[in-house]
Amino acid sequence: MTDTRRCPNPKVVVTRELADTLMDRMEALFDTRNNRADAKLTRAELAAAMADCDVLVPTVTDDIDAELIAGAGDRLKLIANYGAGVNHIDLKAARARGIIVTNTPGVLTEDTADMTMALILSVPRRLAEGEKLVRSGQWKGWSPGGMLGHRIGGKALGIVGMGRIGQAVALRARAFGLTIHYHNRQRLPAVREAQLAATFHDSLDAMLAAVDIVTIHTPLNPDSRNLIDARRIALMRPHVYLINAARGGIVDEAALVEALEAGRLAGAGLDVWAHEPAIDPRLLALPNVVMLPHMGSATLEGRMASGERVIQNIRMWADGHRPPDQVLDGWI
Structure with a gap:
């Protein structure tokens, strides 16, 4: 399915540091703001990012609740999660705002x-x-x-x-x-x-x-x-x-x-x-x-594969297509 509402150069905010090659690639493809310091964003910083971006790329350490989603800017239309689990994102609130949520299933x-x-x-x-x-x-x-x-x-x-x-x-x-x-x-x-x-x-x-x-x-x-x-x-x-x-x-x-x-x-x-x-x-x-320190998925290969899935979801959405990994409910 193709949507005529395309976003050829979306503004993307990535909340945590990814592999250098992934961050470089995202900066080349989109108008991307990476978190190269890898300091977890405060709630205020997260709210500010969501108020002024088209795509948010969070991780499991970001609690994207209903209040943050309600305060997001009208331009935020895609939350492209880096990881398979989406329990840290209020899916119901996102749907109510018309925000698509994607994840990266299978790669880990x-x-x-x-x-x-x-x-x-x-x-x-x-x-x-x-x-x-x-x-x-x-x-x-x-x-x-x-x-x-x-x-x-x-x-x-x-x-x-x-x-x-x-x-x-x-x-x-x-x-x-x-x-x-x-x-x-x-x-x-x-x-x-x-x-x-x-x-x-x-x-x-x-x-x-x-x-x-x-x-x-x-x-x-x-x-x-x-x-x-x-x-x-x-x-x-x-x-x-x-x-x-x-x-x-x-x-x-x-x-x-x-x-x-x-x-x-x-x-x-x-x-x-x-x-x-x-x-x-x-x-x-x-x-x-x-x-163990939540390291079940901590392999370089897995992290790279997750990043590539995030990029794929953003590119499909930006071209006006439904992202392949859109989350339709909380069970994945």
């Missing part, structure tokens, strides 16, 4: 799945604890009872959200001998289930009570916020490990801490946090939690 799938698999291995095998022991200089050498963990082969993996990333994790997990269980809004086609050797659970509660490791791969939106709350954590057996490389707000962090401290969960692998970059100090004190 393999990177995030790799990191998830690393966490699935790291927590039961106590890799982070072992690394700290060696660095501390207190390791006394091998012993039959030293640093005993648990094997993952033969265990049941429960995947919450079986989209692109969930399926990529399932493929990796099968190679390590895990059996695959999943809960999703919609059941996968039978052919895909067979390819993944995956068992569908229409009840999330029932799946959580039946598996040994839980990994989360659903977007954060009003329906999924605190999806894994105190009640659902209590359904998991004490030997279960919880992995979250999706969004921190999906897990009730306080309830998770309480369960870990009480020994009602065996451990956790976390790459995302409820109040990033702040982390509950109680989690920092727990040896059975592997903690």
Whole structure:
């Protein structure tokens, strides 16, 4: 579909520093203001940018809420998000103002799945604890009872959200001998289930009570916020490990801490946090939690691919076409 309302040289504001080649390319293609200092924009700076640009390129660290969107200038018609998740953008408010929102789906799938698999291995095998022991200089050498963990082969993996990333994790997990269980809004086609050797659970509660490791791969939106709350954590057996490389707000962090401290969960692998970059100090004190700084998608290849998708979306919109990655709702 072609729109006659073209914008041949849009004014673009990018809120965070991208790779030099991406920033140079955007400056060559558009009237672009890059944030080469990579200092997070204040709310006032973000509001000023949105009042005087055609395209905003935010990241997950920018909270584009209804108030900011309401105060945006009439020329702002595209929010081209750098990343797949859009829970930091008020989609309803954007639609009400006639602002198109795009994202960059798919390009970070393999990177995030790799990191998830690393966490699935790291927590039961106590890799982070072992690394700290060696660095501390207190390791006394091998012993039959030293640093005993648990094997993952033969265990049941429960995947919450079986989209692109969930399926990529399932493929990796099968190679390590895990059996695959999943809960999703919609059941996968039978052919895909067979390819993944995956068992569908229409009840999330029932799946959580039946598996040994839980990994989360659903977007954060009003329906999924605190999806894994105190009640659902209590359904998991004490030997279960919880992995979250999706969004921190999906897990009730306080309830998770309480369960870990009480020994009602065996451990956790976390790459995302409820109040990033702040982390509950109680989690920092727990040896059975592997903690990462939201780096699941942090590869040079992935970052470059995300930037190219942003550029593609802007160019299509500027030429009067519907951008290929337009977000139509909060589930991606």
